[in-house]
Amino acid sequence: ETGVTQSPTHLIKTRGQQVTLRCSSQSGHNTVSWYQQALGQGPQFIFQYYREEENGRGNFPPRFSGLQFPNYSSELNVNALELDDSALYLCASSTGRNEKLFFGSGTQLSVL
Amino acid sequence: GQNIDQPTEMTATEGAIVQINCTYQTSGFNGLFWYQQHAGEAPTFLSYNVLDGLEEKGRFSSFLSRSKGYSYLLLKELQMKDSASYLCAVRDRTGGGNKLTFGTGTQLKVEL
Numbered sequence: 001e002t003g004v005t006q007s008p009t010h011l012i013k014t015r016g017q018q019v020t021l022r023c024s025s026q027s028g029h030n031t032v033s034w035y036q037q038a039l040g041q042g043p044q045f046i047f048q049y050y051r052e053e054e055n056g057r058g059n060f061p062p063r064f065s066g067l068q069f070p071n072y073s074s075e076l077n078v079n080a081l082e083l084d085d086s087a088l089y090l091c092a093s094s095t096g097r098n099e100k101l102f103f104g105s106g107t108q109l110s111v112l
Numbered sequence: 113g114q115n116i117d118q119p120t121e122m123t124a125t126e127g128a129i130v131q132i133n134c135t136y137q138t139s140g141f142n143g144l145f146w147y148q149q150h151a152g153e154a155p156t157f158l159s160y161n162v163l164d165g166l167e168e169k170g171r172f173s174s175f176l177s178r179s180k181g182y183s184y185l186l187l188k189e190l191q192m193k194d195s196a197s198y199l200c201a202v203r204d205r206t207g208g209g210n211k212l213t214f215g216t217g218t219q220l221k222v223e224l
Contacts, residue, residue, distance in 0.1 A: 042199050042215050103147075
């Protein structure tokens with residue numbers, strides 16, 4: 001167990017809706033990254049937050065946004081959901097920008 | 113951009129040794145990671161290589177050749193519980209932060 005917790009574990013939404021996913025990082029970790037993992041694929045980097053600021057972004061549209069709070073927990077927000085957004089969303093925390101990532105168990109999002 | 117290749121599936125026998133290869137192309141290499149992921153669970157860290165050579169940790173070893181853009185994960189004394197997906201991931205200096213680019217994963221099946 002990594003100490004990274006995500007909620008909810010499963011979520012069903014319809015196309016066009018908005019969703020917020022939450023992550024609590026492991027104690028002592030100030031960096032949080034979000035990844036999207038489609039079925040049968042490796043995780044794809046969405047973005048990273050370091051000390052409450054976005055610090056690197058992958059090839060995802062602006063409707064994917066995030067926040068990091070003073071306690072280093074984080075949210076991922078996705079607006080105008082599309083069917084292709086159905087995936088496992090993984091949060092990972094680390095102690096810094098060049099340290100190994102510890103992943104949470106993820107939120108399985110289904111968009112109908 | 114980056115390109116990471118690893119075999120899609122492998123099958124091995126309990127007690128045997130298996131080697132999972134990974135080749136990559138990246139512009140600013142800054143480390144290679146191996147993660148294990150059981151179905152429906154979070155990826156868990158196995159190994160990290162940033163310099164050429166072999167890193168050994170119990171039944172798992174990982175090798176890196178930066179000049180060849182090549183790594184492998186070696187699993188010895190295979191157990192049934194080793195059946196999982198093994199993800200190769202590369203970190204580079206571009207794009208900011210601690211972004212990892214993952215391969216699609218190698219699904220390992222351990223048989224009796």
